[in-house]
Amino acid sequence: MIFGEPTYVDVILPLPLKLKFTYQIGEEHLAKAIQGCRVAVPFGRSKVYAGIIDSIHHTKPDYELKFVIEVLDESPIVSRKHIDLWQWIADYYMCSLGEVMNAALPSSFKLANETYIVIHPEWDEDTSKLNDAEYLIIEALQLQKRLKIQEIAQILQRKTVFPFVKKMQELKLVEIEDEVFERYRPKIRRMMRLSPGLNSETAMALLNTHRRSPKQEEFLEQFLLEPKTEVPFHQFCKRYGFKTSYSKGLVQKEIIELYDLEVNRLEQEELQCAPLADLNEEQQNALQCLKTTDNKVNLLHGVTSSGKTEVYIHLIKSVVDSGKQVLFLVPEIALTTQLVSRLKHTFGDLVGVYHSRFGMNERAELWRDVKSNLRFPIIIGARSSVFLPFDDLGLIIVDEEHESSFKQQDPAPRYQARDVAVFMGHHYNSKVVLGTATPSLETAYNVNKGKYGLYSLKQRFGGFSFPKMHIVDIAHAYKRKRMNGHFSEALLMAVQDTLERGEQVLLFQNRRGFAPQQECQSCGHVPHCKHCDVSLTYHKSTHRLRCHYCGYAEKTSTNCKACKNQDVKLKGFGTEKIEDELQGFFPERVIRRMDLDTTRKKDSYENILNAFEDQEIDILVGTQMISKGLDFSHVGLVGVLSADQLLNFPDFRAFERAFQMLCQVSGRAGRKKSDSEVIIQSFQPNHEILKLVESHNYKDLLKGQLVERQAFRYPPYFRLIHILVRHRNRRLAEQASSFLAQAMRTVFEQRVLGPEYPAFERLKGYYQKQILLKVERDLSYSDSKQKLSRFVNGLLSHDNFKGVKVRVDVDPF
Numbered sequence: 001m002i003f004g005e006p007t008y009v010d011v012i013l014p015l016p017l018k019l020k021f022t023y024q025i026g027e028e029h030l031a032k033a034i035q036g037c038r039v040a041v042p043f044g045r046s047k048v049y050a051g052i053i054d055s056i057h058h059t060k061p062d063y064e065l066k067f068v069i070e071v072l073d074e075s076p077i078v079s080r081k082h083i084d085l086w087q088w089i090a091d092y093y094m095c096s097l098g099e100v101m102n103a104a105l106p107s108s109f110k111l112a113n114e115t116y117i118v119i120h121p122e123w124d125e126d127t128s129k130l131n132d133a134e135y136l137i138i139e140a141l142q143l144q145k146r147l148k149i150q151e152i153a154q155i156l157q158r159k160t161v162f163p164f165v166k167k168m169q170e171l172k173l174v175e176i177e178d179e180v181f182e183r184y185r186p187k188i189r190r191m192m193r194l195s196p197g198l199n200s201e202t203a204m205a206l207l208n209t210h211r212r213s214p215k216q217e218e219f220l221e222q223f224l225l226e227p228k229t230e231v232p233f234h235q236f237c238k239r240y241g242f243k244t245s246y247s248k249g250l251v252q253k254e255i256i257e258l259y260d261l262e263v264n265r266l267e268q269e270e271l272q273c274a275p276l277a278d279l280n281e282e283q284q285n286a287l288q289c290l291k292t293t294d295n296k297v298n299l300l301h302g303v304t305s306s307g308k309t310e311v312y313i314h315l316i317k318s319v320v321d322s323g324k325q326v327l328f329l330v331p332e333i334a335l336t337t338q339l340v341s342r343l344k345h346t347f348g349d350l351v352g353v354y355h356s357r358f359g360m361n362e363r364a365e366l367w368r369d370v371k372s373n374l375r376f377p378i379i380i381g382a383r384s385s386v387f388l389p390f391d392d393l394g395l396i397i398v399d400e401e402h403e404s405s406f407k408q409q410d411p412a413p414r415y416q417a418r419d420v421a422v423f424m425g426h427h428y429n430s431k432v433v434l435g436t437a438t439p440s441l442e443t444a445y446n447v448n449k450g451k452y453g454l455y456s457l458k459q460r461f462g463g464f465s466f467p468k469m470h471i472v473d474i475a476h477a478y479k480r481k482r483m484n485g486h487f488s489e490a491l492l493m494a495v496q497d498t499l500e501r502g503e504q505v506l507l508f509q510n511r512r513g514f515a516p517q518q519e520c521q522s523c524g525h526v527p528h529c530k531h532c533d534v535s536l537t538y539h540k541s542t543h544r545l546r547c548h549y550c551g552y553a554e555k556t557s558t559n560c561k562a563c564k565n566q567d568v569k570l571k572g573f574g575t576e577k578i579e580d581e582l583q584g585f586f587p588e589r590v591i592r593r594m595d596l597d598t599t600r601k602k603d604s605y606e607n608i609l610n611a612f613e614d615q616e617i618d619i620l621v622g623t624q625m626i627s628k629g630l631d632f633s634h635v636g637l638v639g640v641l642s643a644d645q646l647l648n649f650p651d652f653r654a655f656e657r658a659f660q661m662l663c664q665v666s667g668r669a670g671r672k673k674s675d676s677e678v679i680i681q682s683f684q685p686n687h688e689i690l691k692l693v694e695s696h697n698y699k700d701l702l703k704g705q706l707v708e709r710q711a712f713r714y715p716p717y718f719r720l721i722h723i724l725v726r727h728r729n730r731r732l733a734e735q736a737s738s739f740l741a742q743a744m745r746t747v748f749e750q751r752v753l754g755p756e757y758p759a760f761e762r763l764k765g766y767y768q769k770q771i772l773l774k775v776e777r778d779l780s781y782s783d784s785k786q787k788l789s790r791f792v793n794g795l796l797s798h799d800n801f802k803g804v805k806v807r808v809d810v811d812p813f
Helices: 027-032 080-092 097-104 132-144 149-156 162-170 200-208 214-224 233-240 246-252 281-292 308-321 333-350 360-372 383-387 417-427 441-448 474-479 489-500 575-585 604-613 654-666 688-694 698-711 730-751 781-796
Strands: 007-012 021-025 038-043 047-057 111-119 146-148 174-182 187-194 256-263 297-302 325-329 351-354 378-381 393-399 431-436 453-457 468-473 504-508 517-520 537-539 544-546 553-555 568-571 591-594 619-622 635-640 677-682 718-727 752-756 766-776 805-810
Touching: 007 038, 007 097, 021 038, 047 111, 080 097, 080 417, 097 383, 111 132, 111 149, 132 146, 132 149, 132 162, 132 174, 146 149, 149 162, 162 174, 187 233, 200 214, 214 246, 233 246, 246 256, 281 297, 281 308, 281 453, 297 308, 297 441, 308 325, 308 333, 308 393, 308 431, 325 383, 325 417, 333 351, 333 378, 333 604, 351 360, 378 383, 383 417, 393 417, 417 431, 441 698, 468 474, 468 489, 468 688, 489 504, 489 635, 489 677, 517 537, 575 591, 575 619, 591 604, 635 654, 654 677, 654 688, 654 698, 677 688, 688 698, 718 730, 718 781, 730 752, 730 766, 730 781, 766 781, 781 805
Parallel strands: 297 431, 297 453, 325 378, 325 393, 351 378, 393 431, 468 677, 504 619, 504 635, 591 619, 635 677
Antiparallel strands: 007 021, 007 047, 038 047, 111 146, 111 174, 187 256, 517 568, 537 544, 544 553, 718 766, 718 805, 752 766
């Protein structure tokens, strides 16, 4: 870097803008300005953002530049290789680099703005002209000097106060100040130790030279008994019941000293590592092949409970021993709980965990630990873990690779973590292992084409047999009046028998809430969301009707809002309803529910799963959370309340996903015993997919689905791009979508489908129409996306379509 010559930096900002922005950097910041460091930069009239330095140069653009305010990092938080990965994600998924950065970085790395109100320096202190609200604020400011917006809202007991504050600003009563600060706050622990030069004997002797204090003497004696010379102060006081004030005299007498220590939030207890478990012959063969194969990407296709995780553990051991990093991706946060336990049993404190349930400061600290590669060579995490700044990645494992949870929906980037992981394998020159009992059709297609290697585990570990499977015809059961609520006699008796044997029951219903809708029997009125074309779901625990899309809620009523009659009934059922019915059937049993409503808190997954593993729960009712890779020893029965919801879903992947879901949830039974059972309730007991599930026949599913996909031009033979055009005005949404589709047809011709209304015409206040673009695999995908981008930009810049929003989803569904 040449000092004295003007230096400029191109900065990536966390905004949905395609461009990078150039700033001049002052000489006082030159020494710290390194590619990959964060800088605080002004943007617009008053905003300040934390951006990432992409490049440093001496070429001045032909416009006036703003200066970098501050360099925020001592060393880079991302590498050039990491930024290149962001760029690939932005290009492939048709979004901006800023949107990728915004999704990638923990919130702690972004700057926060706090707005304060202070008294205007020109105010003449005449309170006689003030109204009551203005007087309250001025009075408070005279006491506190400045107030936050939230504090003003509390004083005035109003939700919206900005218009009021703006008016006071115009009257020159107050000024508005914005304070920018970093969100990350290190964790500080108050510590205690003897003053320098003292030991146990001299400390007690020094205390005896002062006026005796029994409490101080007891405090000091207990401290001197501690095995460590430096101890956490507040923990010590709490453990022995001392008041913190007892230490003041000892500090004043210079016997002990208190100091602050910055500690890592991710600190762990030292664990005793257990030796690796023995593998059977089939597992050893798969492991050896995965170690020696030249294929970068390999599929480990193992039936449920075949011991895929043990193969992963042996593979991880060989990679960690070579000094490289490992990323272990799982589709659900719930899966991290059991996996962390198993991996820590083998690898101790080498295992780090990363997902959205951790606080922003915890994620920031793990980010830095991964970047330095000093503490956690093994990372287990959900899809966002692909953004971590690995420097020496040797292995990526994608467990349950078929899961749709790996696909990000909103906001952008709408990436597929499995596909990003495959690219990362080439980008970081590391191996990728995709593991599952029910591979996605895209993965199976790539295996058949020779792009991926294939290694199979065809037997359950320990020689246990698959559970016995029964499909119950509930249409016949309803006719014969052999249904109790939503339970057939067969399922209810199986639950009873399983519980009497001292075993546990898993019940699967892929819909949360108590009932999907409330319907008037007199006029047929169904309460709908005010912002979406969706019926409101009844939640018994809160006695409210709630929209699962925008969160709108309203109180339930026994009277119909349309005709005022009291003939209102609940239709359909969710996990909450099943739990309620079970309480009536088995009042003495412990029944718990695992769905989005019961797992919102940070440790809720772990608490429920640990309680079930410890047999503190007899029956666990859940949504798809309970179907994915969980390993329980005492499950004797798995029940599926309604397979039809999966089979009848309006999606070209419905049969594939129904097969995967049913096979996966069935695989939770009989993992440590042979005598187990699966009961699937359906109105279509002879459905082809249910027969394939019953016979564990993945090959015929694959063969049949691939024929259909090719005939109807769907993946894996064609690529899809889904375009959603949205506006609060229905007419404008229709016109804009028709304009875009017509423009697209000039180039893509018959490859364009739509525009059509999606399943829900209006969501979150926006009317929406969808367009689907199908692109052959032998056409250039990047060229097709560039052309589509031009059409979308043309629509957004059109004067007639101001306010129209376009959502582009590459490889959707």
